Amino acid sequence: MERRSFLRGAVVGGTAAAFGYTLMQGAAYAAPAQLGPSPYGALGAADANGILLPSGFTSRVIARSGQTVSGTSYTWHNAPDGGACFADGSGWIYVSNSEINPGGGASAVKFNSSGTVTDAYRILSNTRQNCAGGATPWNTWLSCEEVSLGYVYETNPWGGTSTRRDAMGKFKHEAAAADPVRNVIYLTEDEGNGCFYRFIPNTWGNLASGTLQVLKAGTGTSGSFTWGTVPDPDGSPTVTRDQVSGAKRFNGGEGCHYAGDTVWFTTKGDNRVWQINLLNSTYELAYDDSLVNPGPAPLTGVDNITGSSSGDLFVAEDGGNMEICIITPDDIVAPFLRISGQSSSEITGPAFSPNGQRLYFSSQRGTSGSGSGGITYEVTGPFRS
Numbered sequence: 001m002e003r004r005s006f007l008r009g010a011v012v013g014g015t016a017a018a019f020g021y022t023l024m025q026g027a028a029y030a031a032p033a034q035l036g037p038s039p040y041g042a043l044g045a046a047d048a049n050g051i052l053l054p055s056g057f058t059s060r061v062i063a064r065s066g067q068t069v070s071g072t073s074y075t076w077h078n079a080p081d082g083g084a085c086f087a088d089g090s091g092w093i094y095v096s097n098s099e100i101n102p103g104g105g106a107s108a109v110k111f112n113s114s115g116t117v118t119d120a121y122r123i124l125s126n127t128r129q130n131c132a133g134g135a136t137p138w139n140t141w142l143s144c145e146e147v148s149l150g151y152v153y154e155t156n157p158w159g160g161t162s163t164r165r166d167a168m169g170k171f172k173h174e175a176a177a178a179d180p181v182r183n184v185i186y187l188t189e190d191e192g193n194g195c196f197y198r199f200i201p202n203t204w205g206n207l208a209s210g211t212l213q214v215l216k217a218g219t220g221t222s223g224s225f226t227w228g229t230v231p232d233p234d235g236s237p238t239v240t241r242d243q244v245s246g247a248k249r250f251n252g253g254e255g256c257h258y259a260g261d262t263v264w265f266t267t268k269g270d271n272r273v274w275q276i277n278l279l280n281s282t283y284e285l286a287y288d289d290s291l292v293n294p295g296p297a298p299l300t301g302v303d304n305i306t307g308s309s310s311g312d313l314f315v316a317e318d319g320g321n322m323e324i325c326i327i328t329p330d331d332i333v334a335p336f337l338r339i340s341g342q343s344s345s346e347i348t349g350p351a352f353s354p355n356g357q358r359l360y361f362s363s364q365r366g367t368s369g370s371g372s373g374g375i376t377y378e379v380t381g382p383f384r385s
Contacts, residue, residue, distance in 0.1 A: 029222045029284040032291050033273075035298055036332035039312075039384060043338055049377065052338040057381030062094075062109060062117065062360070065374035069109060074120035077107045079371030080362035082132030082175065082255075082304055083349030086139055086157045091118070092353050093157045094360045095141045099348075100371055101129035106143045108157050115358065115380070124155045124162045131190070132255055132304055132348075134176030138205050144173035146190050149235050152176065154207055165207045168199045169233040171240040175256035175304070177263055180204075182278065188253030188265050195241045196250055196265065196276075198227065214241070215276075215283075217248040222284040225276075250274070255305035257313065266302040268318060273302060273327065286313075287327055298335050299325040306350045310384035316361060318346035324361065337379060344369040349376075356385055 040054035051059040063069045063076035077098035086093045090113035097106045105124040112118050124130070124143050131146035136154075142165075143153045149170040155162040174190040183204040187197040201210035212233040217225040228244040241247065251269030258264075263276045264286055273287035289297035301319035308314065311329040314336060322339040324347055326332075339347065345365040352359055359379045366373030 029282075030286075030331065032285040033287045033327045033331040033333040035292050035294065036334060038326060038332075038334035038336060039328060040326070040336060043335060046340045050340045050342070051377065051379070052340060053379065053381070054336070057337075057379055059377055059379050061375060062378050063120070063376040065366070065372050069117060069120035071117045072120040074107070074122075076120070076374075076376065077105065077122075078374060079364050080374040080376050081130065081348040081364060082134075082144070083351045083360060083362070084133070084135040084141060085351045085353050085360065086135065086141075087354040088158075089113075094351060094353075094376075095123060095155075095157050096349055096362065096376060097130035097133060097143055099129050099131050099146065099364065101147060102126070104128050104130035104145070106130055106133075106141065106155055108159070109376075111353075115353075115378075121159055123157060123159055124153055127151075127153060131173075132175035132188075134178060134185070134256065136178050136185075136205075137180045142176040142185070144176060144187075146172055146174055148172055152187075152207075163208075167201075167209050167212070167233065168207060169197065169212045169230065169240050170235040174253050175265065177256040177258040177265075179258050179263065179278070181261065186256055186258060186263050186265070186276075188256050189241060189250075190253055190268075191241065192251055192269055193241070193249045194251075194253045195247050196253060196274075197230075212240075214244045214247045216244065216246040217283060219248075221288075222282070224282050226281070254303045254318075255315070257305045257307050259307050264305060264307075264313060266305050266315065268302055271297070271300055271302050273305070273313070273315060286331075287315075287333060292333070297333075298323070299327075299333055301346070303346060304348055304350055306352065308352055308383060308385075309356050312384065314350050314359070316347035316350050318348075322347060322363070324350055324359075339363055342367050345373075352383075356383055357381070359383070 043052040079099040081097040081099040083096040110119040174188040213227040254266040256265040271289040275286040303318040313327040
């Protein structure tokens with residue numbers, strides 16, 4: 001199969017930075033990413049925080065569950081999960097979900113222009129098992145409940161009112177990604193026979209009302225697709241994913257990222273990264289651990305996903321050997337970092353600062369093996385741009 005080259009972009013500061021890509025010719029689809037050398041080089045020895053990084057990169061701990069965030073009076077939440085960064089004048093804010101039930105919600109850490117923590121605070125409370133989510137172009141955070149008949153909550157990274165967005169459907173929500181070209185929000189579902197959705201607001205920028213649709217396609221790993229409208233998004237009496245005939249099933253939807261007329265999402269049940277090509281309404285595999293040749297596959301336990309302005313995708317592992325792996329625009333997959341000594345945890349919430357030079361993420365359970373041991377990190381270095 002012929003490979004095509006394309007650029008991917010990141011949602012930075014809640015605004016989509018779109019990058020074009022070259023469409024495949026004819027009916028040929030690209031081969032999924034294959035093992036190769038990382039553009040950042042090999043991982044070095046573990047640093048003082050137990051992080052293995054390429055040369056030129058350093059890490060620091062930003063927060064620990066149950067402990068006061070340094071420089072503030074705020075106690076960081078348990079089980080940190082999905083996250084995103086938002087521009088805040090010359091500084092920025094990192095928001096992070098809390099995947100506990102009950103009591104989930106989300107918190108935020110504020111940084112000044114030099115990266116110093118200046119504040120931390122709660123932005124969402126009294127929800128259930130908030131796993132991933134996504135940023136909107138109007139600078140709000142969509143926090144998703146990973147429970148049966150769960151909701152999406154629209155939250156303010158600066159604090160204040162949070163609003164439950166019922167029109168976005170009741171199902172086991174995982175992640176969200178905004179598409180400012182088509183004015184829709186894509187949504188993943190963490191079920192073994194889950195679906196991939198899009199929400200079309202009646203008014204872009206207002207998620208109070210709109211239409212929920214589900215992707216329809218065949219059973220293969222590539223092909224064309226259409227959208228079908230979900231007649232009863234509240235999931236009663238028929239569960240949301242079973243309401244549209246021909247809805248394509250995905251094995252445990254996880255992270256979701258949009259850029260350049262393309263949306264990528266991960267499925268943990270089969271260790272795949274899917275690519276939805278929106279210009280020509282086709283889908284294919286961007287990565288499948290069973291198709292890496294030669295093996296072994298570097299990326300297992302796929303989970304949260306984000307992108308950088310260079311077009312690289314960064315995929316966090318739930319399990320595996322606790323790595324964030326990179327998938328480059330020329331379809332090379334390789335480790336970018338590894339957390340040592342925390343094999344009972346998972347990596348969550350990867351997100352870049354607005355300038356693209358700082359990567360935030362968490363180890364959800366840290367070394368304790370429980371949600372109360374979460375650690376949130378920052379990695380700084382010469383990221384490609």
